[in-house]
Structure formats: C-alpha cells, structure tokens
Amino acid sequence: MRRRREPVPPSARLDPRLLQEQLDDLAVLAGQARAQLAAIVQSSEDAIIGKTLDGTITSWNPAAARLYGYSAAEAIGQSVSLLFPPDHRDELPELLARVARGESIRNCSHLG
Secondary structure, eight states: OOOOOOOOOGGGSOOHHHHHHHHHHHHHHHHHHHHHHHHHHHHOSSOOEEEOTTOBEEEEOHHHHHHHSOOHHHHTTSBGGGGSOGGGGGGHHHHHHHHHTTOOOOOOTTOO
C-alpha cells in the first residue's frame, strides 16, 4: 500500500537566498584552502612536480627548478623523461603504470 505524500510545510522549504549564501561561503573557503596549498607547494624545499598519467609535466615548483635546472616555463609541457638519465629512461613506462594503479613511488634515487 502506497502512502500519500504530505505537502512540505513552509517552514521546511529551502530558501534559495540562504542556499546561495552558503554556496558563496563554501566557494570562499575552497579558494582559501586552494591558496594555502599553493603557498605550501611554492615554498617547499622539495621538488613538487605534477604530471599527467602519460608523463607530461603540468606543474613545477621553484624547488624543482633549483634541483633540476629547468624553469617552470621550460619544463611544463615536456615529458617527465626529461628528468631521467638516458640509461634509466626505459623504466619510465613501468613507473607511470604503477602511478596509474595508485601505487606510491618513493625515492627514485637516479633522478636529480
């Protein structure tokens, strides 16, 4: 037996202005969190390099520039193989496959 739906009382209805205000507040908080994380990456003493699963460099922090000698403008858009010594470049496909599977790659000692 189906129950008849009761109308939603006016006190329980959502106020679109209140919802928009809450969305705006969340957007501000998200922006602040994004800015904080960006500041952490930029000021890190560790090289932090973003890349796609096919190995294209998408982000490059100042520590990466100091460690590897390429500016962000030079590195972004290039293959991460740029960082591998010629005798280790054959390892790149397996490393990228491991990352694609969600594995963490710790300490590639032959880089840098």
